Amino acid sequence: MKLLTIPGVIDVHTHLREPGAAQKEDMATGTRAAISGGVTTVLDMPNNPIPTSNPLALKEKFKLAENRIYNDLGFHFAATMEALPFFEEVKNQVFGYKLYMNHTTGNLKVTPEEAEKIFAHIPNGKTLIVHAEDETLDRAIELAGKYRTKVHVAHLTSKQELMSVVKAKKSGMNITCEVTPNNLFLTDEDIKRIGAYAVMKPVLKTQMDQDALWEGLREGLIDIVATDHAPHTIEEKENSENSPFGVPGVETSLPLLLTAVAEKRISLETLITVTNTNPRRIFSIPEQLDTYVEIDTSQKYVLSNDKIVSKCGWTPFAGMQIKGKIMSVYLHGRKIVDNGKVFEQPTGKIITPAI
Numbered sequence: 001m002k003l004l005t006i007p008g009v010i011d012v013h014t015h016l017r018e019p020g021a022a023q024k025e026d027m028a029t030g031t032r033a034a035i036s037g038g039v040t041t042v043l044d045m046p047n048n049p050i051p052t053s054n055p056l057a058l059k060e061k062f063k064l065a066e067n068r069i070y071n072d073l074g075f076h077f078a079a080t081m082e083a084l085p086f087f088e089e090v091k092n093q094v095f096g097y098k099l100y101m102n103h104t105t106g107n108l109k110v111t112p113e114e115a116e117k118i119f120a121h122i123p124n125g126k127t128l129i130v131h132a133e134d135e136t137l138d139r140a141i142e143l144a145g146k147y148r149t150k151v152h153v154a155h156l157t158s159k160q161e162l163m164s165v166v167k168a169k170k171s172g173m174n175i176t177c178e179v180t181p182n183n184l185f186l187t188d189e190d191i192k193r194i195g196a197y198a199v200m201k202p203v204l205k206t207q208m209d210q211d212a213l214w215e216g217l218r219e220g221l222i223d224i225v226a227t228d229h230a231p232h233t234i235e236e237k238e239n240s241e242n243s244p245f246g247v248p249g250v251e252t253s254l255p256l257l258l259t260a261v262a263e264k265r266i267s268l269e270t271l272i273t274v275t276n277t278n279p280r281r282i283f284s285i286p287e288q289l290d291t292y293v294e295i296d297t298s299q300k301y302v303l304s305n306d307k308i309v310s311k312c313g314w315t316p317f318a319g320m321q322i323k324g325k326i327m328s329v330y331l332h333g334r335k336i337v338d339n340g341k342v343f344e345q346p347t348g349k350i351i352t353p354a355i
């Protein structure tokens with residue numbers, strides 16, 4: 001059997017939930033899920049119940065990760081008024097600063113006035129990651145232009161948003177963007193079928209929007225595929241009055257993208273660019289030697305909740321047919337995944353940006 005070898009996937013947008021919400025996921029289970037899906041680096045978001053908005057909270061994350069992670073793990077810092085005085089101090093330890101301009105899980109949304117101060121204070125060369133939807137995205141682009149802030153737009157969902165980013169790129173701004181598999185493989189039509197398990201922020205958009213996102217990927221206008229892995233327990237999701245936003249995705253991303261390559265929706269070259277080359281360059285992720293994924297491109301299987309490695313135990317992609325099975329994953333020269341199974345030793349490293 002001839003296997004396809006590709007570089008380990010980098011996922012720059014995950015919520016590993018520790019500390020504060022370990023019933024949903026923790027650093028061990030989240031990185032284990034990631035490596036089982038060929039993801040060898042993850043970056044973790046700061047919207048924990050006690051947010052990563054000061055050096056002590058960041059230190060706590062570094063400590064929690066010690067000897068518990070199955071792939072390489074780095075952190076983003078919050079972009080709130082509480083966090084702002086520490087932006088310079090933590091700049092060599094974090095990959096990006098996450099700004100919430102719209103409402104979602106957590107309590108990090110800022111006012112328009114606060115957002116402007118944050119754009120003005122991002123350290124030189126560092127990246128501000130923005131959760132900004134629709135007109136809010138236009139406002140974010142305006143502020144990035146005014147303060148010459150390096151901006152990365154999280155989870156693009158619509159044709160309109162893609163057009164805004166493309167226009168900004170053409171004007172010479174330092175702006176990049178990502179799309180999630182949620183928006184590439186699901187639309188608002190799926191909400192009826194999947195219910196609470198398809199509830200996320202931003203919300204799923206139309207088929208027309210999804211087509212535009214695929215076209216954007218093929219044309220090289222979208223820089224990164226990142227999962228926005230946002231696990232919640234089944235019990236939490238089933239709570240009809242208070243069902244939280246967010247779906248898991250770290251372990252299903254590469255299988256779905258391999259299927260898209262098999263179906264010729266994108267090229268293998270594009271897959272590698274948006275899952276490895278671009279994320280590494282944009283976020284200064286250190287080089288990983290002897291780190292790669294071996295795939296049997298001929299094997300087919302169906303995604304199902306009972307095979308999910310993440311602590312949450314479900315996937316919005318259950319029932320989808322996959323073409324291309326991850327056979328092994330090597331991290332720093334060691335085989336961590338063999339025939340689809342994860343070895344028990346957590347040998348991942350905590351990472352900080354390459355200078």
Ligand code: NCD
Nearest residue numbers: 015104105200201230245246
């Ligand atoms: C995320 C979460 O649950 O932390 N939810 C989501 O719907 N995407 C928050 C976020 O990334 O905005």
Ligand code: ZN
Nearest residue numbers: 013045228230
């Ligand atoms: Zn997110």
